[in-house]
Amino acid sequence: MSDVAPARATLFLEAPEPEVAGLARSVLRDRSVRIGVTVVGVVVLLAVAAPLVAALVGHGPTEQFQSEALDSSGVPIGPSSSFWLGADGNGRDVLVRVLYGARVSLLVGIPATTIAMVIGTLVGLLAGFFGGWVDQVLSQVTDVVLSFPFVVTALSLVALNRTEDGSSRVSPVLLVIGIVAAFSWTYFARLTRGLTAELRSRPFVEASETIGSGSWRIIRRDVLPNIAPAVIVYWAVQLPTNIVAEATLSFLGIGVQAPTPSWGNMIADAQRTSLYQVQPWFLIGPAVGLVATVVGFNAISNGVRNVLDPHHGTR
Amino acid sequence: MPLSLGRRSRLALIAALAAITLAATACSGSADPNAGGGGDKPGYGGTLKIASLNSDLDALDTLTGYSIDSWQILRAISRQLVTFPGSPKDLGSDNKIQGDLAKSWDVSPDGKTYTFHLRDNVHFSGSATREIVAGDFVYGVKRFCDPNKQVAAINYFNLIVSGFESYCDEFSKQVKVGDLAASKAFIDSHDIAGIQAPDDKTVVLTSPSKNYDTLSILAMNFVSPIPEEVASKYVGDSLEYRKHYPSSGPYEISDYQPGNRLILTKVKDYDHAGDPARKAYVDEIDVDFTANSEDAVVQKIQSGEADLSLYLTTPPIATIQQYTRSKSPDIHSSDGAGASFAFLNTNPKVKTPGSDALRKLKVRQALTYAVNRAHLQQIFGGELVAKPLSQIIISNQLGYEDIDPYPTDGDQGDPAKAKQLLADAGYPAGIAFNVVYRSNALAESEATTLKEDVAKSGITLNLHKLSPDEAYSYVQSVSNPWDIAINGQAFAPDWQGDSTRMLLGGWLDSDGAPCGPGNPGAVCYDNKQLNKLASQAFASDDPAPVWAQADELVSTDLPWIPLLELRKVVITSDRVRNYTWSNVPVNPDVTNVAVQG
Numbered sequence: 001m002s003d004v005a006p007a008r009a010t011l012f013l014e015a016p017e018p019e020v021a022g023l024a025r026s027v028l029r030d031r032s033v034r035i036g037v038t039v040v041g042v043v044v045l046l047a048v049a050a051p052l053v054a055a056l057v058g059h060g061p062t063e064q065f066q067s068e069a070l071d072s073s074g075v076p077i078g079p080s081s082s083f084w085l086g087a088d089g090n091g092r093d094v095l096v097r098v099l100y101g102a103r104v105s106l107l108v109g110i111p112a113t114t115i116a117m118v119i120g121t122l123v124g125l126l127a128g129f130f131g132g133w134v135d136q137v138l139s140q141v142t143d144v145v146l147s148f149p150f151v152v153t154a155l156s157l158v159a160l161n162r163t164e165d166g167s168s169r170v171s172p173v174l175l176v177i178g179i180v181a182a183f184s185w186t187y188f189a190r191l192t193r194g195l196t197a198e199l200r201s202r203p204f205v206e207a208s209e210t211i212g213s214g215s216w217r218i219i220r221r222d223v224l225p226n227i228a229p230a231v232i233v234y235w236a237v238q239l240p241t242n243i244v245a246e247a248t249l250s251f252l253g254i255g256v257q258a259p260t261p262s263w264g265n266m267i268a269d270a271q272r273t274s275l276y277q278v279q280p281w282f283l284i285g286p287a288v289g290l291v292a293t294v295v296g297f298n299a300i301s302n303g304v305r306n307v308l309d310p311h312h313g314t315r
Numbered sequence: 316m317p318l319s320l321g322r323r324s325r326l327a328l329i330a331a332l333a334a335i336t337l338a339a340t341a342c343s344g345s346a347d348p349n350a351g352g353g354g355d356k357p358g359y360g361g362t363l364k365i366a367s368l369n370s371d372l373d374a375l376d377t378l379t380g381y382s383i384d385s386w387q388i389l390r391a392i393s394r395q396l397v398t399f400p401g402s403p404k405d406l407g408s409d410n411k412i413q414g415d416l417a418k419s420w421d422v423s424p425d426g427k428t429y430t431f432h433l434r435d436n437v438h439f440s441g442s443a444t445r446e447i448v449a450g451d452f453v454y455g456v457k458r459f460c461d462p463n464k465q466v467a468a469i470n471y472f473n474l475i476v477s478g479f480e481s482y483c484d485e486f487s488k489q490v491k492v493g494d495l496a497a498s499k500a501f502i503d504s505h506d507i508a509g510i511q512a513p514d515d516k517t518v519v520l521t522s523p524s525k526n527y528d529t530l531s532i533l534a535m536n537f538v539s540p541i542p543e544e545v546a547s548k549y550v551g552d553s554l555e556y557r558k559h560y561p562s563s564g565p566y567e568i569s570d571y572q573p574g575n576r577l578i579l580t581k582v583k584d585y586d587h588a589g590d591p592a593r594k595a596y597v598d599e600i601d602v603d604f605t606a607n608s609e610d611a612v613v614q615k616i617q618s619g620e621a622d623l624s625l626y627l628t629t630p631p632i633a634t635i636q637q638y639t640r641s642k643s644p645d646i647h648s649s650d651g652a653g654a655s656f657a658f659l660n661t662n663p664k665v666k667t668p669g670s671d672a673l674r675k676l677k678v679r680q681a682l683t684y685a686v687n688r689a690h691l692q693q694i695f696g697g698e699l700v701a702k703p704l705s706q707i708i709i710s711n712q713l714g715y716e717d718i719d720p721y722p723t724d725g726d727q728g729d730p731a732k733a734k735q736l737l738a739d740a741g742y743p744a745g746i747a748f749n750v751v752y753r754s755n756a757l758a759e760s761e762a763t764t765l766k767e768d769v770a771k772s773g774i775t776l777n778l779h780k781l782s783p784d785e786a787y788s789y790v791q792s793v794s795n796p797w798d799i800a801i802n803g804q805a806f807a808p809d810w811q812g813d814s815t816r817m818l819l820g821g822w823l824d825s826d827g828a829p830c831g832p833g834n835p836g837a838v839c840y841d842n843k844q845l846n847k848l849a850s851q852a853f854a855s856d857d858p859a860p861v862w863a864q865a866d867e868l869v870s871t872d873l874p875w876i877p878l879l880e881l882r883k884v885v886i887t888s889d890r891v892r893n894y895t896w897s898n899v900p901v902n903p904d905v906t907n908v909a910v911q912g
Contacts, residue, residue, distance in 0.1 A: 062763070062767065063767065064690070064763075064764060064767045066689075066690045066693050066694070066764075072697050072698070073635070073636060073693075073696055073697030073698075073699065073700075074693045074695065075632055075636055089632065089694060089760060090694055090763055090764055091693075091694075253754050253780060257778070258759055258762070258763050258780070259766065259767075259778075269756070271608065272608050272609050272610060273609070273631050273632065273756050274610045274613060274631035274632075274633045274634055275631065275633050277633040277637070278633045278636065
């Protein structure tokens with residue numbers, strides 16, 4: 001009997017270990033993940049290669065070529081051998097701008113979502129693990145943040161960011177990252193709180209407490225590894241939403257500022273100047289970039305969820 | 316006049332997914348060259364539908380209305396002593412001033428006193444219905460300097476109404492803002508010597524000096540009859556006032572929902588014989604404020620949902636191209652729309668490195684050499700829309716002579732010369748300026764093009780965007796250290812022809828427009844030589860050569876950097892008949908166009 005008891009104890013005390021390598025293999029076997037990874041991979045590659053393309057065609061992202069790319073009445077040319085996606089209303093190369101715009105989308109989307117994930121997970125862990133007044137306070141804070149209207153709050157923050165001379169206190173890109181993160185951590189917090197609260201009452205956590213493990217150790221060793229896969233999937237779910245949020249802010253003129261290209265402000269330019277009517281690529285270029293990135297990340301997150309979610313019908 | 320160009324935007328969420336659909340509809344709305352135009356005889360009746368780019372009117376009170384767009388609407392709901400009847404040809408041809416509510420007038424031999432004789436039996440409509448009398452004009456002028464709401468262009472009246480300045484000084488001393496009763500009491504108990512109503516049918520205007528353009532000044536919407544029994548109850552141009560609007564024109568406000576629509580209905584049994592300048596063909600003028608982008612306004616016109624636009628400075632380039640290529644009769648263009656300038660911060664209280672540098676003539680010269688006006692002309696839409704401008708006044712203003720103190724080859728600028736001038740001025744390594752621009756498509760395009768072009772001369776422009784709502788007040792405040800302001804369109808002439816006073820004897824004349832808030836473009840330019848020439852021109856029987864001399868003086872001294880002279884381009888639906896330009900609003904004349912069907 002004496003040699004059996006420790007084994008039983010181990011069974012209760014150790015948290016179930018996710019099989020990382022096996023998990024990665026099954027995730028990559030999923031078709032939609034493979035499609036998503038390919039699409040996102042291409043977008044990332046093109047974003048990284050933006051300066052190379054700019055050098056190849058000889059057009060910088062803000063450089064204007066009125067004499068080559070606009071006719072005498074200011075109408076931009078369509079796709080040609082030197083301007084592969086044509087030009088915009090200022091005689092700038094649409095392709096080069098779309099590629100630089102991808103950089104903005106990823107440079108804003110990835111850090112913003114990561115920051116939101118870190119903050120949201122921390123808040124959710126604390127609320128779910130400790131419960132009681134900690135949970136009440138943190139859940140209330142989350143609800144209050146959720147109740148703020150995104151665009152209106154963003155507009156106010158942008159106004160506050162301006163100094164007297166019209167310049168910005170912090171770089172507009174950092175501000176956009178901050179705004180997008182501030183509005184998306186709440187989703188991570190709610191998810192994590194629910195998962196943690198559920199784990200909190202599981203035997204292995206209670207057992208850890210019984211043998212005297214501290215709260216932080218339990219969170220770090222038992223809870224976090226178990227909720228991490230779900231949080232990472234949610235990161236991929238939230239990322240395209242945040243890329244669209246950046247595009248929305250730039251479209252409304254409060255995100256990345258002219259003449260720096262971003263998909264949002266390019267779409268806004270094409271639309272308000274009506275130039276998409278004569279040069280459709282001015283609109284299609286950034287729109288395809290945006291749609292491809294969003295679809296790519298959505299495909300990845302769908303596939304990962306298929307693999308991880310035991311309740312999902314297909315697996 | 317300053318333009319308030321506004322634009323609300325749409326959500327990108329929809330835009331991203333709708334983009335391809337939009338592109339697919341790119342070719343919709345092409346105009347039928349055989350339809351419309353001005354050939355058919357205009358008929359009475361119908362509704363003139365106007366799509367507004369802004370979500371509301373910036374002003375509806377004749378006191379404060381000072382944008383070409385508010386004036387386009389005010390043309391229908393206010394009348395003046397004298398007016399212009401409209402012209403089908405172009406803006407400059409609408410230059411024959413005629414009696415409006417005044418059927419005739421006499422001028423004293425010294426040219427200082429004008430006596431106007433009013434028409435009989437002309438009535439207000441809307442919130443007042445009684446007959447319009449001479450006292451209503453006097454009251455209108457007496458409320459000009461009410462501290463609750465001051466007239467938009469006070470400098471004109473300081474110069475043409477005797478006793479006006481002292482009356483205004485007293486008004487501001489005695490009446491506190493917000494005290495409507497005190498305002499009314501002051502107006503009732505004080506007179507302005509220079510404007511009197513000896514009887515109900517006579518208005519007498521006395522000026523301290525002779526002014527060749529007195530009648531033109533009176534043709535602007537400011538001097539309109541206002542019934543005191545209505546206006547004294549409201550703060551000027553408040554929502555309440557707009558909803559209880561006393562109209563003196565052929566239309567009255569029958570429905571007004573800010574952000575949604577404004578409906579003007581023709582006054583019942585309107586006395587056409589008593590209003591020779593406004594034919595008032597249509598029964599109703601319906602302004603729709605729900606289009607929120609340039610594109611949406613244009614599409615409403617192309618689909619026939621609207622006949623005219625409001626607040627659309629120029630139709631988008633693609634639209635202009637579509638209409639001109641198909642030789643559509645529904646596109647109209649005219650000289651005289653105004654100009655685009657780079658305003659320089661000349662306020663001496665502002666101490667930024669940029670504005671300090673701009674006080675040196677060589678830096679201003681470097682800036683004008685650095686600008687590529689040919690590029691700007693192109694991004695504005697080519698020669699139909701704009702032409703390079705190298706002087707302060709525009710080609711249809713009195714005194715214009717085609718001059719270019721700083722010529723460059725093909726108006727493309729001269730970076731080498733600009734660099735040399737900067738080095739001579741003590742900036743061999745180049746210089747940076749804080750530039751503010753209005754967040755409309757045109758101004759943004761202009762600002763980014765300027766930024767790229769002047770960079771070749773070692774000049775860095777740090778661009779900062781201002782929303783249309785805040786642009787005017789931001790530029791006026793001394794505490795905001797901007798160096799250069801870009802507006803797309805910087806001004807439209809207050810009237811066509813002899814309106815040179817507006818710029819050379821108004822905005823830039825430190826006697827007429829002292830430095831400080833309330834001064835359009837925050838102009839604190841002070842040039843005694845110019846002031847002297849302006850005062851000579853005002854009283855002259857032949858002011859053109861004096862203005863030409865003044866123009867050369869300031870165009871060389873560069874208080875602003877002239878960029879482009881603008882032409883007015885208007886598209887209409889194919890229902891519009893009898894297309895007519897209106898001088899003062901620099902827009903189509905809503906009281907003289909007709910609609911078919």
